[in-house]
Amino acid sequence: MRIALLIGTTAELDSCHALYANTLVSEGHEVWIGTVNGLSSLGTEIRCPLGKPDGTVEAFAPLPGKLEQRDFADIDAVWVLNYPHPSVEEAAWQLLWCLNQQVPFVNDVTGILMLNTKTALPAVVPPRHLPRTLVSNSFTELWDEYQTAPDTTWLIKPPAGDAGADVYLLEPGASNNRVLLQSMTGNAAITDLLTKGGLMGLRNRYCVLQEYVPHPEEKRVLLAAGRPVAQQLHRLAPGEHRGNTAHRAQCTDTELTADEHRLCLDIAEQLLRHGLRFASIDLAYPYVFEFNMVNPGGLDERLDLALPDRTPQTIRALLKAVTGR
Numbered sequence: 546m547r548i549a550l551l552i553g554t555t556a557e558l559d560s561c562h563a564l565y566a567n568t569l570v571s572e573g574h575e576v577w578i579g580t581v582n583g584l585s586s587l588g589t590e591i592r593c594p595l596g597k598p599d600g601t602v603e604a605f606a607p608l609p610g611k612l613e614q615r616d617f618a619d620i621d622a623v624w625v626l627n628y629p630h631p632s633v634e635e636a637a638w639q640l641l642w643c644l645n646q647q648v649p650f651v652n653d654v655t656g657i658l659m660l661n662t663k664t665a666l667p668a669v670v671p672p673r674h675l676p677r678t679l680v681s682n683s684f685t686e687l688w689d690e691y692q693t694a695p696d697t698t699w700l701i702k703p704p705a706g707d708a709g710a711d712v713y714l715l716e717p718g719a720s721n722n723r724v725l726l727q728s729m730t731g732n733a734a735i736t737d738l739l740t741k742g743g744l745m746g747l748r749n750r751y752c753v754l755q756e757y758v759p760h761p762e763e764k765r766v767l768l769a770a771g772r773p774v775a776q777q778l779h780r781l782a783p784g785e786h787r788g789n790t791a792h793r794a795q796c797t798d799t800e801l802t803a804d805e806h807r808l809c810l811d812i813a814e815q816l817l818r819h820g821l822r823f824a825s826i827d828l829a830y831p832y833v834f835e836f837n838m839v840n841p842g843g844l845d846e847r848l849d850l851a852l853p854d855r856t857p858q859t860i861r862a863l864l865k866a867v868t869g870r
């Protein structure tokens with residue numbers, strides 16, 4: 546089959562881009578790599594800067610060769626592996642959506658756009674597997690919710706953050722807690738006060754306020770074609786409340802318990818209903834903290850640890866689910 550991987554920039558491939566491209570080639574497929582920021586349309590024809598690498602590609606190196614603007618007429622499946630840049634984002638997603646009407650995607654555009662955020666977790670994850678959560682862009686509303694349980698520890702994070710960025714703990718009684726909630730919602734009231742009423746325009750930003758669930762370790766589970774396919778244990782580093790490997794979480798191979806497996810199957814099946822065939826979830830059973838459908842790390846993590854590579858069977862299952870072949 547001919548598969549197009551769409552990434553942010555070909556100036557440097559990441560470890561997942563290289564792993565998927567090389568595995569697809571070794572499985573006998575033809576791989577084209579293009580940038581998601583250069584899409585165009587001529588009538589109904591969607592085009593993109595695409596190039597076909599000769600042989601193996603390297604992670605953390607530029608894609609060799611030139612890209613040419615070409616259409617997707619002979620492409621069997623498209624895999625979006627990065628978000629478009631914010632300056633072209635809206636048109637890029639619209640062009641991708643048009644393309645998705647013509648060519649199957651590993652993850653459908655509507656599913657990615659609507660569900661690749663912590664805001665959408667309740668649409669897919671059963672309520673008892675989510676910590677108590679308020680998503681709002683109003684400091685007042687968030688502060689009122691915080692004050693319903695000021696003696697417990699809360700956690701705040703951006704709805705579409707990544708790698709643990711801006712994930713703060715609100716410890717009971719800390720005077721920073723109000724400040725952090727104000728900061729995460731854009732300091733809207735303070736700016737209004739200073740500029741005598743909104744000269745700066747709408748400042749509010751969304752923030753997730755969530756009950757903190759203490760846990761020493763969590764699992765990063767990869768879901769493909771409606772099933773869990775690989776999982777790693779992340780043990781939190783001393784003095785850290787974030788289980789991301791970017792924050793020194795120690796990573797090892799692990800299995801799922803029967804309960805975890807059932808939950809992952811359930812979530813994976815729900816995601817399939819939205820055309821989402823490849824995703825990861827962060828799980829500290831019984832709680833799910835997030836899912837990620839655009840280039841989740843995990844399969845690459847296993848190679849760094851010299852664990853068995855689950856990429857070939859994952860890719861086979863994905864292509865079967867996407868194209869029926």
Ligand SMILES: Nc1ncnc2c1ncn2[C@@H]1O[C@H](COP(=O)(O)OP(=O)(O)O)[C@@H](O)[C@H]1O
Binds near residue numbers: 676712760827834
């Ligand atoms: N409600 C929570 N209780 C305890 N720890 C949490 C909670 N939410 C997030 N975390 C910790 O913070 C890390 C990063 O949060 P996550 O929701 O996965 O966002 P990100 O997209 O930044 O990875 C998680 O891996 C987990 O260790």
Ligand SMILES: [Mg+2]
Binds near residue numbers: 708709789827835
């Ligand atoms: Mg995470």
